Amino acid sequence: MQQPFNYDVIIIGSGAAGLTTALQLPSTARIAIFSKDSLSAGSTYWAQGGIAAVLDQTGDNIDQHIQDTLIAGAGLCNEYAVRHIVENGRDSIEWLINQGVPFTPDNTVDRPFDFHLTREGGHSARRIIHAADATGRAISDTLLEQAKSKPNINLFDHHLAIDLINTCKLGNFSNSITDNNEHRCVGAYILDLKTDQIKVFRSRCTVLASGGASKAYLYTSNTDGASGDAIAMAWRAGCRVANMEFNQFHPTCLYHPNAKSFLISEAVRGEGGQLKRPDGSRFMKEYDHREELAPRDIVARAIDHEMKRLGSDCLYLDISHKPAEFIRSHFPTIYERCLSYDIDITKDPIPIVPAAHYTCGGIFVDKYGQTDSKGLFAVGECSFTGLHGANRLASNSLLECFVSAKSCAQIISETIHQYPEPPALPDWDESQVTDSDENVVISHNWDELRRFMWDYVGIVRTTKRLQRAMNRVELLQSEINEFYSNFKISNDLIELRNLAQVSELIIRCAMSRKESRGLHYTLDYPNPVEHPEDTILIPESYEPLQQTEWKTQESVLA
Known part of the structure; x- marks a missing residue:
């Protein structure tokens, strides 16, 4: 031990x-x-x-x-x-x-x-x-x-x-x-x-x-x-x-084959950046009176809708009408990163797509x-x-x-x-597992999970898409749990197991909300309900704490 x-x-x-x-x-x-x-x-x-x-x-x-x-x-x-x-x-x-x-x-x-x-x-x-x-x-x-x-x-x-x-x-x-x-x-x-x-x-x-x-x-x-x-x-x-x-999709992530996960800050729009179609025309006024300064869910849905309507791979965020020195001094990191991809944001619009950003x-x-x-x-x-x-x-x-x-x-x-000193704890038990020679299963499941979450549980949802996603995540979890039980764990396996669990929770919450509100938009229930409630999931092993002041948000924050 x-x-x-x-x-x-x-x-x-x-x-x-x-x-x-x-x-x-x-x-x-x-x-x-x-x-x-x-x-x-x-x-x-x-x-x-x-x-x-x-x-x-x-x-x-x-x-x-x-x-x-x-x-x-x-x-x-x-x-x-x-x-x-x-x-x-x-x-x-x-x-x-x-x-x-x-x-x-x-x-x-x-x-x-x-x-x-x-x-x-x-x-x-x-x-x-x-x-x-x-x-x-x-x-x-x-x-x-x-x-x-x-x-x-x-x-x-x-x-x-x-x-x-x-x-x-x-x-x-x-x-x-x-x-x-x-x-x-x-x-x-x-x-x-x-x-x-x-x-x-x-x-x-x-x-x-x-x-x-x-x-x-x-x-x-x-x-x-x-x-x-x-x-x-x-x-x-x-x-x-x-x-x-409620998964927030940031409206403006840099669209470039070599630019992995690079965010174009909200502040670019805050300082006057304009969202444009490929032909250079602006469109946000057609979706919200606040235009580029509308909340992220509205902006992300507008971009998503325009991309699908036009069949475009990306749209554009343009701040080149501002003085070049203003842009370089306010956004030095964005300027340098975009320049490394041959995009001079003092002269050119930035190609952007929405991307999952915040839970x-x-x-x-x-x-x-x-x-x-x-x-x-x-x-x-x-x-x-x-x-x-x-x-x-x-x-x-x-x-x-x-x-x-x-x-x-x-x-x-x-x-x-x-809190008393913790009790003696058992070591991690690896006596019943072996090394895996099928790690391709992990990489395949990882890719499948993220693709159907994007397609079925993304910016715009439907009941049918969510049900398809639930069917797939349950099958994946069965495979992952079998793999987890029989083979030595690895970084990729632990993360895949966690992602599959969280994806199930996202889908379950989305299926429970029979309305469109904020970041959750479903074509089957496009209108908000009059008295919305939080979606709270309770695990089978849930045991509430005895302290009454911890049972509700309202009582402890009042």
Whole structure:
């Protein structure tokens, strides 16, 4: 039996949410942070636009930001969650500035925050603070440096979480398990991708912060790691998930055979970029009075409709009417990347297509990120706080990361003494499995899954398409589970298993919603219902927590 790794808190994910949680915990807590790739490989690093927060009180206020969020969320936002996160935005920005994040300055204005603020689709004011067009990179680099400087934080790159360990599933292995068989998370099995060794990590508290599941789709702006690992693990651990039907498709991903997953920021449209057909004509005024500044779901559907109507492989985003120096100074990363593909955005329109971008649903949590399993928390894109509703407002996602992470760290700091030392845990059992000589099955299933999700569960859906998708995902899951049970696990197999599970949850949620709302648009139910509700899926092993204040979003956020 190998010696387990013992920590007070383990955090699965090294992006904005995970790093912020770690840095806001007490220095006395022993913390481990895991990334399945390099420490900066997640979605945070590639975020271009910025963070939405009310910083300029002369032209903006909290109620305006709340109202913009509720409008974008199409009647499904939890107003308590929205107010909690928006009201704490300024404090989060001040904390990031104190950490050393180099936001873009603006010395031409007279306000307490002398940083440049931009505007994005769905916002009624300039409130997006950013670091040029590489905000995520600035945040990731800064917070990683801070984490590396803390002696109580251990960082593990190329370590992939396989599954969570719950006391109620350990059977008679440990005498330390409580008599009432409580539903408590006590650690995780982690695959060291450098050595292929499966390690046991024990912890009093576990935080899931590994992002969303956009890799379920054939075209995505996300990195390869966005395979829904946290959501799938939490579901298998008996936690509820909610609103998985709301997958945000970013309207403008660079269309080029060599440009893998490169996003053209929302801010390009915020600064005057115009969407055009191949003949150069504009079209957004035919879909929404806000034109290019309409929320993303409206813009993505408009582009999708125009592409299908015209039979075009892509459309165009044109900002070349702006001064060249303005473009180069505001969008240096986009300018350089496009130039590397012989596209000079100071002269030429940018070829674009919609791509899966953000998972608005996720693991059901309360104000503090607590899930349905004691000691298990979720923050960031993998969680469902109620902020985004049926459609995420641009740049609210990073805001949610920082506010939710602070709240999560606060409750862990206050209650960690209540969690006893975890019991003895069993090693990972590989005695009944062998090496596989049929890895082609994994690659084939991976490709099939992402293709039918794109075709049947994409921007526009129908009941028949969703049923076809469900039939296929069930067959795939049967094959994957058989493979998982008989062969040694690998990175690709773990991710495929998680993606198939999350895809099933997306399809189930989409089939349950008999209306069109926000990011969920179905031709069979084109109109919204009068009284919409969240789509909450409950696993068979679900056991609600005893604390009444954790049972509903409303009671804890009021």
